[in-house]
Amino acid sequence: MALGARPFGRREQRAGRPAGHGGTRRAGAGLSRSPPVTAPAPALLLRGLAVAHGGRDLFAGLDLTLPAGVFSVLLGASGVGKTSLLRVIAGLDRPAAGTVAADDGAPLAGRMAWMGQRDLLQPWARVIDNVTLGDRLRGRRPDRDRAAALLRRMGLADRLAALPAELSGGMRQRVALARTLYEDRPVVLMDEPFSALDSVTRARMQDLAAETLHGRTVVLITHDPLEACRLGQAILLMAGAPVCVAGMTVPGGDVPRPADDESVLHAQGVLLRRMLDAAGP
Numbered sequence: 001m002a003l004g005a006r007p008f009g010r011r012e013q014r015a016g017r018p019a020g021h022g023g024t025r026r027a028g029a030g031l032s033r034s035p036p037v038t039a040p041a042p043a044l045l046l047r048g049l050a051v052a053h054g055g056r057d058l059f060a061g062l063d064l065t066l067p068a069g070v071f072s073v074l075l076g077a078s079g080v081g082k083t084s085l086l087r088v089i090a091g092l093d094r095p096a097a098g099t100v101a102a103d104d105g106a107p108l109a110g111r112m113a114w115m116g117q118r119d120l121l122q123p124w125a126r127v128i129d130n131v132t133l134g135d136r137l138r139g140r141r142p143d144r145d146r147a148a149a150l151l152r153r154m155g156l157a158d159r160l161a162a163l164p165a166e167l168s169g170g171m172r173q174r175v176a177l178a179r180t181l182y183e184d185r186p187v188v189l190m191d192e193p194f195s196a197l198d199s200v201t202r203a204r205m206q207d208l209a210a211e212t213l214h215g216r217t218v219v220l221i222t223h224d225p226l227e228a229c230r231l232g233q234a235i236l237l238m239a240g241a242p243v244c245v246a247g248m249t250v251p252g253g254d255v256p257r258p259a260d261d262e263s264v265l266h267a268q269g270v271l272l273r274r275m276l277d278a279a280g281p
């Protein structure tokens with residue numbers, strides 16, 4: 001299947017089905033400290049976003065809709081601003097202008113889980129306690145059985161009592177992924193969540209994430225076109241300064257798509273070509 005793309009443009013690139021308009025919310029409210037919820041996942045409405053670092057405009061008047069209940073995958077060259085955008089969506093950074101809102105009009109605070117590039121594991125806490133850390137911070141009783149089940153599915157059944165310093169980089173990343181999935185939020189923001197994993201483990205964790213996060217609004221940053229084509233239900237390529245976003249046509253089929261599917265392999269090739277073109281000579 002051909003992978004098309006709309007031309008780069010600074011204004012809205014709508015990815016996925018239309019969504020009703022809700023109230024606006026200024027980013028900066030911070031990530032959740034409230035109890036986990038299992039609730040309908042909203043679309044994310046980014047309107048007029050402006051972000052600058054060191055006198056350079058990363059975003060200027062960026063409008064983007066991230067559709068409800070599906071995986072949106074962000075790709076783009078190193079330094080283009082993917083993490084900066086995700087941090088603004090998360091409310092960790094405040095944009096110079098613009099808003100991030102849910103299309104259902106309810107506040108996003110309390111509905112998001114965040115997995116950054118750094119695993120942020122607490123060095124003194126054992127693996128299972130790192131996974132349930134959010135519950136303990138909120139004064140809730142941790143569900144250790146659920147945490148252990150997640151860790152077992154991640155191949156870490158024999159590491160529940162280990163300290164982070166006793167783990168490999170890939171193991172640490174899986175613990176951080178388990179912590180993110182454990183939070184059970186309708187909106188999940190993940191910055192290169194599989195980057196430290198070998199190919200087999202990566203494919204397995206992609207499968208697990210697709211299954212566990214089915215129906216959630218997921219925004220996932222990756223440098224890997226195959227990952228984008230396996231998981232993406234909206235695939236967004238960022239380029240330029242200020243950033244333009246191009247919505248790519250996604251391969252057909254449910255996610256996770258098989259890595260050896262002909263349409264996935266074709267789409268991966270087309271996407272890589274687009275990334276090379278966007279990077280310039």
Ligand SMILES: Nc1ncnc2c1ncn2[C@@H]1O[C@H](COP(=O)(O)OP(=O)(O)OP(=O)(O)O)[C@@H](O)[C@H]1O
Binds near residue numbers: 058076078082083
């Ligand atoms: N807190 C900050 N202060 C100053 N400059 C920053 C800050 N955060 C990011 N930048 C700059 O903004 C630009 C975009 O950074 P960002 O981390 O968003 O890129 P990225 O696309 O996620 O890159 P990568 O793929 O390498 O993770 C870079 O030039 C970076 O140096």
